[in-house]
Amino acid sequence: MASALAKSMETPKGRKPARKVRILVGKPGLDGHDRGAKIIARALRDAGFEVIYTGLHQTPEMIVSAAAQEDVDGIGLSILSGAHNYLFPRIVLMLREKKMENVVVFGGGIIPDEDIPKLKKKGVDRVFTPGTPLKEIVEYVRERVKPRK
Amino acid sequence: MYEKKKTVKIANEKGRWEKETLGKTLSRSPGRIPRFSTVSDMEIAALYTPDNTGELDYARDLSFPGEYPFTRGVQPSMYRGRLWTMRQFAGYGSAEDTNARFKFLLEQGQTGLSTAFHFPTLMGYDSDSPRSRGEVGKCGVAIDSLKDMEILFDGIPLDKVTTSMTINGPAAMIFAMYLAVAEKQGASFEKLGGTIQNDILKEYIAQHAWIFPPEPSMRIITDILGYCAERVPKWNTISISGYHIREAGSTAVQELAFTIADGIAYVQAGIDAGIPVDKFAPRLSFFFNAHMDFFEEVAKYRAARRMWSRIMKDRFKSRDENSWKLRFHTQTAGCSLTAQQPMNNVVRVALQALSAVLGGTQSLHTNSMDETLALPTEQAATVALRTQQIIAEESGVANSIDPLGGSFLVERLTDEMEEKAAAYIARIDEMGGMVAAIKHGYPQREIADAAFHFQRLVDAGEKRIVGVNAYKMTEDLLIPILKIDEDVEKKQVARTREVRRKRSAKRVKSCLKALREASLSSTNLMPLLLDATREYATLGEICDVLRETMGTYTDPAMF
Numbered sequence: 001m002a003s004a005l006a007k008s009m010e011t012p013k014g015r016k017p018a019r020k021v022r023i024l025v026g027k028p029g030l031d032g033h034d035r036g037a038k039i040i041a042r043a044l045r046d047a048g049f050e051v052i053y054t055g056l057h058q059t060p061e062m063i064v065s066a067a068a069q070e071d072v073d074g075i076g077l078s079i080l081s082g083a084h085n086y087l088f089p090r091i092v093l094m095l096r097e098k099k100m101e102n103v104v105v106f107g108g109g110i111i112p113d114e115d116i117p118k119l120k121k122k123g124v125d126r127v128f129t130p131g132t133p134l135k136e137i138v139e140y141v142r143e144r145v146k147p148r149k
Numbered sequence: 150m151y152e153k154k155k156t157v158k159i160a161n162e163k164g165r166w167e168k169e170t171l172g173k174t175l176s177r178s179p180g181r182i183p184r185f186s187t188v189s190d191m192e193i194a195a196l197y198t199p200d201n202t203g204e205l206d207y208a209r210d211l212s213f214p215g216e217y218p219f220t221r222g223v224q225p226s227m228y229r230g231r232l233w234t235m236r237q238f239a240g241y242g243s244a245e246d247t248n249a250r251f252k253f254l255l256e257q258g259q260t261g262l263s264t265a266f267h268f269p270t271l272m273g274y275d276s277d278s279p280r281s282r283g284e285v286g287k288c289g290v291a292i293d294s295l296k297d298m299e300i301l302f303d304g305i306p307l308d309k310v311t312t313s314m315t316i317n318g319p320a321a322m323i324f325a326m327y328l329a330v331a332e333k334q335g336a337s338f339e340k341l342g343g344t345i346q347n348d349i350l351k352e353y354i355a356q357h358a359w360i361f362p363p364e365p366s367m368r369i370i371t372d373i374l375g376y377c378a379e380r381v382p383k384w385n386t387i388s389i390s391g392y393h394i395r396e397a398g399s400t401a402v403q404e405l406a407f408t409i410a411d412g413i414a415y416v417q418a419g420i421d422a423g424i425p426v427d428k429f430a431p432r433l434s435f436f437f438n439a440h441m442d443f444f445e446e447v448a449k450y451r452a453a454r455r456m457w458s459r460i461m462k463d464r465f466k467s468r469d470e471n472s473w474k475l476r477f478h479t480q481t482a483g484c485s486l487t488a489q490q491p492m493n494n495v496v497r498v499a500l501q502a503l504s505a506v507l508g509g510t511q512s513l514h515t516n517s518m519d520e521t522l523a524l525p526t527e528q529a530a531t532v533a534l535r536t537q538q539i540i541a542e543e544s545g546v547a548n549s550i551d552p553l554g555g556s557f558l559v560e561r562l563t564d565e566m567e568e569k570a571a572a573y574i575a576r577i578d579e580m581g582g583m584v585a586a587i588k589h590g591y592p593q594r595e596i597a598d599a600a601f602h603f604q605r606l607v608d609a610g611e612k613r614i615v616g617v618n619a620y621k622m623t624e625d626l627l628i629p630i631l632k633i634d635e636d637v638e639k640k641q642v643a644r645t646r647e648v649r650r651k652r653s654a655k656r657v658k659s660c661l662k663a664l665r666e667a668s669l670s671s672t673n674l675m676p677l678l679l680d681a682t683r684e685y686a687t688l689g690e691i692c693d694v695l696r697e698t699m700g701t702y703t704d705p706a707m708f
Contacts, residue, residue: 025708030268030284032357035398035484038597038708039604045708055706056357057272059280081268082523082633086283112523112630130488130521131617133608
């Protein structure tokens with residue numbers, strides 16, 4: 001699928017335009033609320049990003065390995081179970097261990113305001129809370145996530 | 150309900166009114182918005198008149214409360230006899246924490262219990278599994294073994310209080326723990342009343358807490374149906390749930406259609422397993438969402454009752470009236486609440502609860518105002534319960550049965566709900582039933598499309614949400630939120646390890662071996678699960694045995 005997409009992007013002369021920004025939308029942990037993650041995935045795809053969705057019930061290991069395999073530029077994580085204080089920093093840490101610290105990690109879900117500064121300190125670039133318009137998230141990704149060298 | 154001649158005349162008159170009286174006003178000032186529609190985007194006309202319900206036959210389609218097709222209610226006296234059960238969903242932290250919350254709610258006048266389990270329990274993992282890190286006690290109560298269940302219901306007589314448990318993938322295992330606690334309390338199984346959700350199909354469709362693939366899951370469910378028909382006759386074996394389908398973003402029609410289609414699949418599975426339909430169907434119950442659009446919701450509940458009774462009677466040839474009655478629990482819509490200006494949620498919940506009551510619900514959970522922020526504080530949970538009590542005691546709406554019956558709008562919407570849901574069900578039948586439809590990803594895709602459509606409407610300002618895209622405030626009103634003690638995980642892991650040390654390893658091993666063998670045959674698994682539970686085999690250990698013989702299910706990850 002990904003390679004077919006890449007092919008379709010080639011110009012007739014065979015010159016490749018700038019690579020599309022690749023975003024992994026991930027659902028770490030055991031919570032099954034994927035309404036938000038799926039809507040974000042669609043909105044980012046419609047906005048021209050290449051989107052890979054992990055599906056539910058992912059461990060941090062699974063997310064980081066998918067990010068490496070798919071060579072993504074950003075990871076959007078969604079958690080609604082309250083496990084964000086453990087899972088978000090764990091994923092950031094594992095990315096660092098894999099020398100992938102230039103992958104931008106952002107997230108959203110049911111996350112109390114007071115947890116947000118702590119998550120940012122631990123390397124989560126931005127946390128979106130319920131009620132955020134899609135446009136705001138798309139603009140953030142466009143602004144903040146660039147193809148990694 | 151009216152003579153044909155009269156409705157034709159009314160329709161003509163309405164045409165004249167639209168052109169002359171209404172037209173004059175609209176030519177001076179057009180409507181507020183170009184198109185009026187429900188929260189599910191179902192178009193609503195300016196005015197409903199008898200011609201809109203022209204096909205309706207009172208005796209055939211509405212009838213009387215407690216009589217087929219039950220459109221106006223399943224009980225003859227409805228809330229004049231007994232109010233709905235006020236059943237607040239609760240569960241967080243350790244079994245001790247939740248036991249204390251249960252007792253608090255009972256003291257406040259709540260009339261039934263409803264248990265929320267944390268995610269590891271919902272997925273069949275013990276608290277010390279690596280998969281459970283960070284999740285223990287967060288979204289519900291941590292239950293790993295009979296030991297936790299004993300603490301959860303300590304001091305609560307199970308033969309007197311009815312308990313609902315939101316558990317699906319491991320429903321049979323958690324139910325076995327509940328039965329084992331009842332046994333220890335000396336409560337006979339015949340007396341036990343309550344509900345296990347046990348609705349695995351909607352897990353694949355919407356809620357996503359599954360363990361096994363569809364076929365073995367359906368087999369466990371029919372084992373429960375068979376076991377309860379013989380041993381626990383008052384227990385509600387499946388709570389066929391539209392709630393989560395709606396929360397995942399479906400429309401009201403989809404919620405109704407997919408829920409009824411799931412119900413059809415369970416009844417067919419029971420019949421195919423050789424259980425006579427009227428032995429298990431009276432114990433099936435339903436669970437719906439109460440969303441924001443008031444009349445749409447009332448119509449949905451009324452249509453659900455009418456549809457189910459006809460399906461049971463005509464499609465499944467049931468003879469027992471109790472099999473025809475769609476009894477249901479309602480919960481107000483969590484997804485409709487806002488993190489912005491959270492106190493406004495109290496008002497949303499009150500309106501939603503009112504629709505459930507006017508729609509004839511048998512039991513009700515009202516969400517707390519802090520639902521979008523965390524699990525409820527005691528204060529927020531109390532206001533939510535009081536909301537129901539005010540509706541019941543002060544508003545007067547419980548005085549007369551189905552008070553909106555006969556409203557041209559509500560009757561028209563009820564018909565429309567039924568027609569549109571029936572079309573969905575026909576499509577699912579063509580695919581070979583709900584299990585096949587799920588494998589095609591059909592309901593999942595329909596819901597994701599609807600969710601995306603709604604979000605677009607909100608972002609475009611076509612659907613307005615107070616505090617989110619209208620009447621915004623820079624400073625939100627802050628309310629206190631519940632924090633889960635991070636020590637819960639450590640303590641829970643220690644307790645489960647202690648349980649493993651203290652029990653008879655030999656007896657656990659032989660119970661698990663017997664369970665494994667039974668799972669490979671067609672023996673009913675319930676007695677074996679009960680045996681393993683009594684010996685303090687943990688939920689994770691039991692599920693691991695069955696994961697090995699039955700396989701696991703993973704998310705197809707469509708978006």
